[in-house]
Amino acid sequence: xxxxxxxxxxxxxxxxxxxxxxxxxxxxxxxxxxxxxxxxxxxxxxxxxxxxxxxxxxxxxxxxxxxxxxxxxxxxxxxxxxxxxxxxxxxxxxxxxxxxxxxxxxxxxxxxxxxxxxxxxxxxxxxxxxxxxxxxxxxxxxxxxxxxxxxxxxxxxxxxxxxxxxxxxxxxxxxxxxxxxxxxxxxxxxxxxxxxxxxxxxxxxxxxxxxxxxxxxxxxxxxxxxxxxxxxxxxxxxxxxxxxxxxxxxxxxxxxxxxxxxxxxxxxxxxxxxxxxxxxxxxxxxxxxxxxxxxxxxxxxxxxxxxxxxxxxxxxxxxxxxxxxxxxxxxxxxxxxxxxxxxxxxxxxxxx
Amino acid sequence: xxxxxxxxxxxxxxxxxxxxxxxxxxxxxxxxxxxxxxxxxxxxxxxxxxxxxxxxxxxxxxxxxxxxxxxxxxxxxxxxxxxxxxxxxxxxxxxxxxxxxxxxxxxxxxxxxxxxxxxxxxxxxxxxxxxxxxxxx
Ligand code: FES
Numbered sequence: 303x304x305x306x307x308x309x310x311x312x313x314x315x316x317x318x319x320x321x322x323x324x325x326x327x328x329x330x331x332x333x334x335x336x337x338x339x340x341x342x343x344x345x346x347x348x349x350x351x352x353x354x355x356x357x358x359x360x361x362x363x364x365x366x367x368x369x370x371x372x373x374x375x376x377x378x379x380x381x382x383x384x385x386x387x388x389x390x391x392x393x394x395x396x397x398x399x400x401x402x403x404x405x406x407x408x409x410x411x412x413x414x415x416x417x418x419x420x421x422x423x424x425x426x427x428x429x430x431x432x433x434x435x436x437x438x439x440x441x442x443x444x445x446x447x448x449x450x451x452x453x454x455x456x457x458x459x460x461x462x463x464x465x466x467x468x469x470x471x472x473x474x475x476x477x478x479x480x481x482x483x484x485x486x487x488x489x490x491x492x493x494x495x496x497x498x499x500x501x502x503x504x505x506x507x508x509x510x511x512x513x514x515x516x517x518x519x520x521x522x523x524x525x526x527x528x529x530x531x532x533x534x535x536x537x538x539x540x541x542x543x544x545x546x547x548x549x550x551x552x553x554x555x556x557x558x559x560x561x562x563x564x565x566x567x568x569x570x571x572x573x574x575x576x577x578x579x580x581x582x583x584x585x586x587x588x589x590x591x592x593x594x595x596x597x598x599x600x601x602x603x604x605x606x607x608x609x610x611x612x613x614x615x616x617x618x619x620x621x622x623x624x625x626x627x628x629x630x631x632x633x634x635x636x637x638x639x640x641x642x643x644x645x646x647x648x649x650x651x652x653x654x
Numbered sequence: 655x656x657x658x659x660x661x662x663x664x665x666x667x668x669x670x671x672x673x674x675x676x677x678x679x680x681x682x683x684x685x686x687x688x689x690x691x692x693x694x695x696x697x698x699x700x701x702x703x704x705x706x707x708x709x710x711x712x713x714x715x716x717x718x719x720x721x722x723x724x725x726x727x728x729x730x731x732x733x734x735x736x737x738x739x740x741x742x743x744x745x746x747x748x749x750x751x752x753x754x755x756x757x758x759x760x761x762x763x764x765x766x767x768x769x770x771x772x773x774x775x776x777x778x779x780x781x782x783x784x785x786x787x788x789x790x791x
Contacts, residue, residue, distance in 0.1 A: 471719070530718030562748035563736030570715040574749075 304633040306626060308385035310642030311653065314490075314543050314586045314615035315380060317421050318370035319395040319413065328412035328419075333405070345396030345409075349492040349499075350620075354508055359621040369619040373424055380618045381427055383626065388646075388653055389618075390456060390488075391421055392431045392543060398461050398494040403437035407445065410435045414449050422454045429653065431459035431488050439472060443479045450483040456652040457541070458485050462518045463493035469522075469529030477531055481538040484651045486584075489522060491515040491544040516591075519545040520553045523575075523583065527557070530570040532582045539649050541584045544617055546591040551605035554579060580608050584649050586615035587629070587641060588622040596632025603637070613649060614642040655790055659775035663762055663785040666690075671705060676791060683760050683789050684709075684741060686727055691741045692758030692789040693730070698746070702734035704755060710738070712747070760789040 319325065322344045326334050336342075350357045358369030362379050370376065381389055397409040410433050417430045432449040434442035449455045458480050460468070468489065480487050493499045493511070500514040501521065519542050532538065557575045565571070571578075592598055603609065616628050629638060647653055658676050660683055666672055671684045673695060680695040682705030697704040712725040729738045729747075738747040744757035765782045768775065773788065780786060 530715075533716070533718055565738065565748050566710070566713040568718075569713040569721055570718045 304629040304631060304635075304638050306384060306629060307635075307638060307642055309387045310384065310614050311646035311650075312380060312384065312386050312389040312616050312618070313541065313613040313646055313650075314392055314588070315376065315389045315618040316370050316394050316620070317373070317376065317391050317417065318368040318619075319393065319416065320367055320371045324420075325409065325412040325416055328415040329408055333408040333412075336405075345399060347394075347396040347399055347492065347495065348508075349511065350394065351508060356512065356621050358619045359624070362619040362621075373421060376618060377425065380616050381425065384616065384628070386427055387643075388427055388429050390429045390431060390650070391417060392457075392459055392488060392490055393417055393433060394490065394492055395433075397433060398436065398464060398492075399496075401437065401496075403435060403441060406435040406437045407441040410445055411448075414445065414455075418452065418454070422452075429454050429456045429650075431455070431457040432485070433459050434476065436460065436464055436473070436476075439475050443475050446476065446479045446483065446485065450479075450485060453652055456485065456650045457488045459488045459490060461492045461494055462489050462515060462522055462542075462545070463495075463497060463499055465494065465496050467522065467525035467529075469525035469527070469531050471529065474531070474534065477535050477538055481535040486539040486541050486649055488541045488543050489519070489545075491519075493518075515544070516546050516549050520549065523553070523579070524557055527575050527578050528561070528568045528571055530568065532578055533570045533572075536582075539582055539584060541586065541613065541649060543586045543615070544589060544620075545585055546589055547585050547587070547612060548592040548602065550579070550585065550611075551602070576607065580611065583611070584613050584645065585611055586613050586617070588615045588617040589620075590622070590630050592630070594631060599630055599632040609637055609640050610645050610648065612641050613646050657763075657773045657788050657790050659763075659768055659773050659778045659780060659786045659788050660760075661778060661787050663787055666787050672787075673705065676789070679791070681758065681789065681791070683787060685787075686741065690760035690762065690787055690789075692760040692791065693739075693741060693744065694756040694758075696755070697732045697734065697737070698753045698755050699732065699735060699737055702732050704730060704732050704739065707731045707733040709741070712738070712740070758789050758791045760787060762786065763788045 400406040422428050432455050498504045499511045554576045666685045668685050673682050682695045684691045695705040707730050709727045710729050711723045712729050714722050728741050744755040746753040765784045768780045
């Protein structure tokens, strides 16, 4: 494995909300009573079934509670041993599943405030992503603007499988706000389960959902590119989190090939998709889904024609590698430095 | 460079195109609203008979959803994979730096100057009192 260097930025760690009741102190009186009197249960999404192996490394799985719910564990498991300068917290709590725009907005607000108090305030290395209530674009923008006043929020977080293709113009006020406030949009694996988690319908097994994430990322990248999001918001960066990386180049070959014949349908797309990806899209390292041979890895990076696309991540506490082996074999020391330090800082201007 | 007489003007009215082979090269000559254009009839992508494609306009945009449509009838779209080429310059629009098709100048000459030469008029009988479409290559 390539050796880690100190001072890196982990762009994808997952602090877990222990239970819906953990958010009660961060809800308004009204919503607190609603949660209690309606008897609302914990928001558990099927994206990460608690006992599924991928959800936590065996040595990162606590004896009680959810993996990732303890700051001390996160410090002991990643922040300290990886000698990180920063770790970006992407809470994956099922607030996106809620259909009521008011309830969703209340939960997102509580979740963001919970992240500040229970995590960001307790370790200076932690940074946060703003979880937004996409059922209402107005409320999503308001939540971005509210949280952005705290410089420790460095990104806006959305799920790769929400309600609509992400390029749709109805969502653009979110992108406008993000670009204006120097916040990249992180698109994380996972579904709000408002649509089947694959394009062909509902599968039977967890692995179908998990492997299918890559197709969802491809579909979203196509949507974002052809709808012209990056023509309208050229400074906006989007980070594909837990997307995998092995599919990027073949996907772009395919998109580019077919775009050339129907260029006139989306004439605002005035560059090859690879160029758009190079200027506006980034990908987190883990889960690294290529075979372990260094030659394969080098070819993969050659095909991307850039050493700026990949950002270091451990995907803590998900089980993507063992020990300290977060960096695949074959990365040159230069590339390690780019992936762990330079690329994250170039992507997240608020990291400082 | 030689000038080739390819047809009397009235055989190539506006909106038509003529296919021919000159020195072994497949060529098409178009009359677009009274202007004449010669183009190699071989797509630089994978060799389709490009000039058999439809003539469309050029869609451009700097603001998603707002489309400016110009050069009406001056863009030829390859019948195989839909790439667009500018009939005036031969440049492609999906990859202008790497792909272009050879464009040839074409215009009308009166028969009187055509008979004086030097012109190549292998298959066309030239009469002084007619006008002719001439392509240069
Ligand atoms: S052969 Fe003309 S576009 Fe492919």
